[in-house]
Amino acid sequence: MPELRQDPTTKEWVVIAVERAKRPDQFRQQPQDEAVSTQKERLCPFCPGNELLTPEEVFALRDSGGKDQPGWRVRVVPNKFAAFAPEESTQRHDYGRFFHSLDGFGFHEVIIESPDHELSLPLMSDQQILELLHTYCHRYDALRKNSRVKLILLFRNHGARAGTSLAHPHSQVVAAPIIPFHIRQKYDVAIRHYDDTGHCLYCDVVEAEKTAARRVVLDTERLLVFHPFASQVPFETWIAPKRHNPCFARLSFEEKLELAMVLRKILRGLYEALSNPDFNLIIHTAPVEDEEKPYFLWHIEIRPRLTTAAGFELGTGIYINTAIPEETAPFLKSALAQVPTGV
Amino acid sequence: MPELRQDPTTKEWVVIAVERAKRPDQFRQQPQDEAVSTQKERLCPFCPGNELLTPEEVFALRDSGGKDQPGWRVRVVPNKFAAFAPEESTQRHDYGRFFHSLDGFGFHEVIIESPDHELSLPLMSDQQILELLHTYCHRYDALRKNSRVKLILLFRNHGARAGTSLAHPHSQVVAAPIIPFHIRQKYDVAIRHYDDTGHCLYCDVVEAEKTAARRVVLDTERLLVFHPFASQVPFETWIAPKRHNPCFARLSFEEKLELAMVLRKILRGLYEALSNPDFNLIIHTAPVEDEEKPYFLWHIEIRPRLTTAAGFELGTGIYINTAIPEETAPFLKSALAQVPTGV
Numbered sequence: 001m002p003e004l005r006q007d008p009t010t011k012e013w014v015v016i017a018v019e020r021a022k023r024p025d026q027f028r029q030q031p032q033d034e035a036v037s038t039q040k041e042r043l044c045p046f047c048p049g050n051e052l053l054t055p056e057e058v059f060a061l062r063d064s065g066g067k068d069q070p071g072w073r074v075r076v077v078p079n080k081f082a083a084f085a086p087e088e089s090t091q092r093h094d095y096g097r098f099f100h101s102l103d104g105f106g107f108h109e110v111i112i113e114s115p116d117h118e119l120s121l122p123l124m125s126d127q128q129i130l131e132l133l134h135t136y137c138h139r140y141d142a143l144r145k146n147s148r149v150k151l152i153l154l155f156r157n158h159g160a161r162a163g164t165s166l167a168h169p170h171s172q173v174v175a176a177p178i179i180p181f182h183i184r185q186k187y188d189v190a191i192r193h194y195d196d197t198g199h200c201l202y203c204d205v206v207e208a209e210k211t212a213a214r215r216v217v218l219d220t221e222r223l224l225v226f227h228p229f230a231s232q233v234p235f236e237t238w239i240a241p242k243r244h245n246p247c248f249a250r251l252s253f254e255e256k257l258e259l260a261m262v263l264r265k266i267l268r269g270l271y272e273a274l275s276n277p278d279f280n281l282i283i284h285t286a287p288v289e290d291e292e293k294p295y296f297l298w299h300i301e302i303r304p305r306l307t308t309a310a311g312f313e314l315g316t317g318i319y320i321n322t323a324i325p326e327e328t329a330p331f332l333k334s335a336l337a338q339v340p341t342g343v
Numbered sequence: 344m345p346e347l348r349q350d351p352t353t354k355e356w357v358v359i360a361v362e363r364a365k366r367p368d369q370f371r372q373q374p375q376d377e378a379v380s381t382q383k384e385r386l387c388p389f390c391p392g393n394e395l396l397t398p399e400e401v402f403a404l405r406d407s408g409g410k411d412q413p414g415w416r417v418r419v420v421p422n423k424f425a426a427f428a429p430e431e432s433t434q435r436h437d438y439g440r441f442f443h444s445l446d447g448f449g450f451h452e453v454i455i456e457s458p459d460h461e462l463s464l465p466l467m468s469d470q471q472i473l474e475l476l477h478t479y480c481h482r483y484d485a486l487r488k489n490s491r492v493k494l495i496l497l498f499r500n501h502g503a504r505a506g507t508s509l510a511h512p513h514s515q516v517v518a519a520p521i522i523p524f525h526i527r528q529k530y531d532v533a534i535r536h537y538d539d540t541g542h543c544l545y546c547d548v549v550e551a552e553k554t555a556a557r558r559v560v561l562d563t564e565r566l567l568v569f570h571p572f573a574s575q576v577p578f579e580t581w582i583a584p585k586r587h588n589p590c591f592a593r594l595s596f597e598e599k600l601e602l603a604m605v606l607r608k609i610l611r612g613l614y615e616a617l618s619n620p621d622f623n624l625i626i627h628t629a630p631v632e633d634e635e636k637p638y639f640l641w642h643i644e645i646r647p648r649l650t651t652a653a654g655f656e657l658g659t660g661i662y663i664n665t666a667i668p669e670e671t672a673p674f675l676k677s678a679l680a681q682v683p684t685g686v
Binding site for chain 2: 004005006007008009010011012013014015016017018020021022023024025027028029030083095096097098099151153155156157160161162163164172174176180181182183185186189190201202204205208211212228229230231232234235273274275276277278280281282283284301303304306307308309310311312314315316317318319320321322323324325327328331332
């Protein structure tokens with residue numbers, strides 16, 4: 001059973017993923033390529049026909065077939081090696097003064113993005129990306145109904161350097177029973193700005209990036225895409241809405257449509273400009289209890305994994321970025337001109 | 344010139360390393376192994392005989408020879424591609440309300456640990472590690488004299504997955520003109536504990552780990568080695584002193600001697616148990632202005648890079664650890680029994 005433990009020196013939580021845990025001797029270092037290639041040869045649990053290799057599906061978009069049968073276009077299943085489990089309690093355990101833990105209640109699902117094992121997210125059509133966004137919103141709405149769920153994170157790892165362990169295209173969603181310290185701190189900053197100005201900090205920053213213009217990659221009717229002033233990594237890319245809205249799942253229909261086109265264009269642009277880089281895609285959305293608060297704005301962060309955070313970053317929290325956002329933004333912008341239409 | 348930029352949403356700083364910056368088109372993704380192998384074939388600037396390929400040395404331990412000549416055992420030079428530069432000011436620049444930067448004043452040095460290109464840190468002798476610790480303390484003392492230096496970080500990246508770009512064994516030291524938000528937050532937690540109890544939080548946690556005993560790897564007269572209760576990564580290892588002391592460079596002679604033996608033993612134990620894993624070694628020490636305060640304790644953190652932080656970690660700050668500290672600590676402890684003596 002998964003367990004959440006609190007670091008007594010930072011108050012950050014860690015998941016000790018007992019279900020996924022390996023024996024200590026299984027951590028011996030292996031060449032990175034080996035780990036990826038052996039995986040390719042195994043039977044893929046996400047391919048059509050292998051539905052019985054996964055836990056029972058909780059959602060699907062289908063052309064044909066019934067539950068756990070082929071015929072789906074997008075399929076959502078509980079993660080077999082979950083970091084959080086719905087059958088757990090949220091019981092707290094205190095081992096003396098410094099060691100606190102929580103049972104690992106929560107949800108951890110895999111969103112299989114396509115039946116095609118080889119289809120990479122950046123190469124999907126607008127329609128496929130739209131169905132994926134629709135599925136993201138559906139899972140958010142379904143999981144938020146559980147009153148013990150505090151925070152829902154939708155994310156996507158692409159490539160071995162971004163932490164992918166299975167090649168078949170998939171996203172993940174985690175519904176956690178806590179609001180981590182890391183998120184609370186971001187909120188503190190945003191709330192302070194709101195108290196000082198009456199404005200949403202994130203809306204103000206998006207507006208300021210639009211006005212500065214030098215780091216803007218794409219400016220559409222409802223969305224702004226930019227490389228932030230203080231980007232932590234080369235080609236860090238934010239996609240943010242122009243309308244205040246803390247909750248990703250409350251996208252309007254027009255916003256969702258526009259986001260599908262913009263997201264595909266940006267992913268394809270990065271794919272072309274950087275030769276299919278590994279990346280993490282993170283959907284930042286407010287904690288469930290703050291869905292309607294005036295101080296947060298949903299946004300998508302894409303972090304290509306082109307460099308490695310090392311001792312300095314780990315020790316100080318300061319990233320050393322070897323790219324200049326004012327140079328990467330126009331470079332990516334010009335790559336977008338080469339991107340084929342997504343129909 | 345390097346530039347520090349502040350993220351308006353988190354207040355964290357980022358170094359935009361203009362000196363090291365590549366053109367946007369140079370970030371195209373390449374196979375990881377390729378990057379390492381081409382590097383081996385190049386002339387190594389850290390090997391004896393190539394001293395003129397580095398900036399002038401600022402410190403050395405020598406058997407023979409003069410400055411910038413062979414004959415050294417340990418040699419310290421300014422980093423040619425520095426994240427901070429001593430000729431910079433600490434001038435602040437404000438571009439409108441949200442975009443603040445500082446000129447990148449500071450020091451960034453490379454500590455070349457041995458003339459032997461192939462000698463891996465975990466395979467060094469007690470005496471070599473002792474000389475390295477001596478050099479660490481020397482550089483700390485030298486850099487702290489500059490009144491604009493606020494924080495000094497000593498760290499060591501081992502292997503490509505830990506962010507090493509040069510194979511020749513070396514550590515790094517950075518002297519920064521700011522105390523980052525990340526560090527301030529850890530201090531807030533420690534100060535609150537001190538206010539509540541009159542104790543150093545870190546001393547109390549070390550004592551609690553010693554009492555719990557299950558995660559202790561090594562317990563010597565002056566030091567405790569353990570896998571923390573809320574370890575973020577498999578085999579995360581802390582080495583901490585039993586005497587309250589916030590400042591690493593104020594080690595007593597006996598502590599330094601004992602630390603050399605303990606550090607070698609732990610690094611060699613990890614090397615044997617995990618087949619020479621990539622790792623980051625970070626020396627946590629108080630900001631210069633807090634060297635004598637009652638609420639921090641220097642400690643060494645070793646983070647093997649056996650897993651990859653992915654979208655979930657980046658989005659929430661919660662790490663998913665697939666190892667159980669109560670299992671890895673005894674495993675490493677038993678590996679220590681096989682480690683040859685370090686003389």
